[in-house]
Amino acid sequence: MNRKRSLTIKEKNKLLAAEGKRLRCFGMTFRILPTLEQIAQINQTLGCHRLIFNSYLASRIEAYQTNQTTLSVAAFKKDRLNALKDEKPYLKAVDKFSLETACEQVQAAYDRFFAKRGGFPKFKKKHSSKQTYTTKYTNGNIAVTPEAIKLPKLGLVALFPKKTNRKRLQSLLDGTLKIQAATITRTATGYTVSLSVQEVVAISQPVDLTADYRCVGIDLGLKTFAVVYDGKDFADYSHGAYIKQAEKKLAKLQQQLARCQKGSKNYDKQRTKVAKRHEHIANQRKDFHHKLSTTIANENQVVVVEDLNIRGMVKNHKLAKAISNAGWRQFITFLAYKLDWRGGRLVKVNRFFASSRLCSACGHQYVALTLDERHWACSHCGTVHDRDHNASVNIRNEGLRLLAV
Numbered sequence: 001m002n003r004k005r006s007l008t009i010k011e012k013n014k015l016l017a018a019e020g021k022r023l024r025c026f027g028m029t030f031r032i033l034p035t036l037e038q039i040a041q042i043n044q045t046l047g048c049h050r051l052i053f054n055s056y057l058a059s060r061i062e063a064y065q066t067n068q069t070t071l072s073v074a075a076f077k078k079d080r081l082n083a084l085k086d087e088k089p090y091l092k093a094v095d096k097f098s099l100e101t102a103c104e105q106v107q108a109a110y111d112r113f114f115a116k117r118g119g120f121p122k123f124k125k126k127h128s129s130k131q132t133y134t135t136k137y138t139n140g141n142i143a144v145t146p147e148a149i150k151l152p153k154l155g156l157v158a159l160f161p162k163k164t165n166r167k168r169l170q171s172l173l174d175g176t177l178k179i180q181a182a183t184i185t186r187t188a189t190g191y192t193v194s195l196s197v198q199e200v201v202a203i204s205q206p207v208d209l210t211a212d213y214r215c216v217g218i219d220l221g222l223k224t225f226a227v228v229y230d231g232k233d234f235a236d237y238s239h240g241a242y243i244k245q246a247e248k249k250l251a252k253l254q255q256q257l258a259r260c261q262k263g264s265k266n267y268d269k270q271r272t273k274v275a276k277r278h279e280h281i282a283n284q285r286k287d288f289h290h291k292l293s294t295t296i297a298n299e300n301q302v303v304v305v306e307d308l309n310i311r312g313m314v315k316n317h318k319l320a321k322a323i324s325n326a327g328w329r330q331f332i333t334f335l336a337y338k339l340d341w342r343g344g345r346l347v348k349v350n351r352f353f354a355s356s357r358l359c360s361a362c363g364h365q366y367v368a369l370t371l372d373e374r375h376w377a378c379s380h381c382g383t384v385h386d387r388d389h390n391a392s393v394n395i396r397n398e399g400l401r402l403l404a405v
């Protein structure tokens with residue numbers, strides 16, 4: 001049977017553009033409270049998803065090593081997946097889409113690898129603290145009610161909408177948002193479901209660069225998370241003290257873990273504690289990034305940031321920990337899509353552009369600037385600069401210059 005291929009997002013957008021509309025795709029995460037029975041089913045599905053993922057990855061590596069051929073998803077499904085289902089009947093007891101998406105995830109990992117956006121695909125580990133599987137929407141198999149979410153093979157699972165998601169939950173109930181897929185995640189602190197949803201929105205008018213618009217330059221840093229310069233004033237934003245506190249606690253927990261005998265009961269208990277604390281800190285950071293990016297995207301049409309090649313920078317070990325911790329990349333991702341939704345623009349300036357060393361008053365370059373110099377005076381014009389403030393001015397100017405050409 002020739003099943004009709006569903007349209008890609010790009011193709012759908014092309015059709016919608018004629019009406020001045022487009023798709024907006026995003027995710028919504030809810031905490032869920034499965035029953036014991038549902039937990040057993042989730043765990044089984046996680047296991048099967050992992051098995052298929054690893055099995056396809058292993059077959060694909062083998063095919064390449066023996067014949068230098070690529071084992072496609074379709075070929076694996078046809079030749080191996082059905083055989084595996086016969087060998088291991090429990091694979092038939094779980095949601096079939098979770099097995100399909102496992103194959104697609106391997107493909108996606110290869111795609112990222114070939115595009116140099118990621119390392120070589122890794123096997124999924126049974127004992128990592130975060131386990132997920134993804135299932136797809138078809139014929140109403142995923143749906144929400146005000147109190148629960150219906151998921152394939154699980155039935156209704158109790159749902160706890162976060163305050164901020166209540167309005168969105170309403171749009172799911174009235175059908176404005178269309179569910180595409182659901183990812184079920186098990187972490188140290190419980191279970192969540194992330195829905196990928198689509199809605200049709202009017203194409204927002206892009207910012208008119210010939211008229212007045214608000215533009216800020218942002219210098220992302222280690223000491224201060226972000227210095228935002230709007231052409232007149234500076235605003236400094238830092239992670240709250242609560243994150244420092246939580247990190248201290250985490251360090252202590254990790255110390256205790258190091259003292260535990262590996263494989264013992266205490267070790268396992270301590271490991272769970274460490275994982276919970278990690279998750280907590282990641283959530284606090286995410287929350288901070290969301291709030292700040294929303295504020296900035298609401299108030300400005302153009303935002304200029306440095307194009308950070310984070311992978312390149314992490315090689316510098318001194319900075320590595322702090323940089324990956326700071327989560328600049330997450331923040332910029334949030335900022336990019338929020339601006340995009342509002343018709344705004346994110347301008348990235350070259351990372352080799354010497355934002356810290358350039359005197360923003362006269363353009364003189366202070367080549368010898370070191371990392372620990374927080375303030376410096378320009379030898380040419382005498383202006384005294386705060387390192388981060390000066391950088392944010394330069395970033396903003398460079399962005400405006402790029403927009404003008």
Ligand SMILES: [Zn+2]
Pocket residue numbers: 359360361362363364378379380381382383
């Ligand atoms: Zn100067």
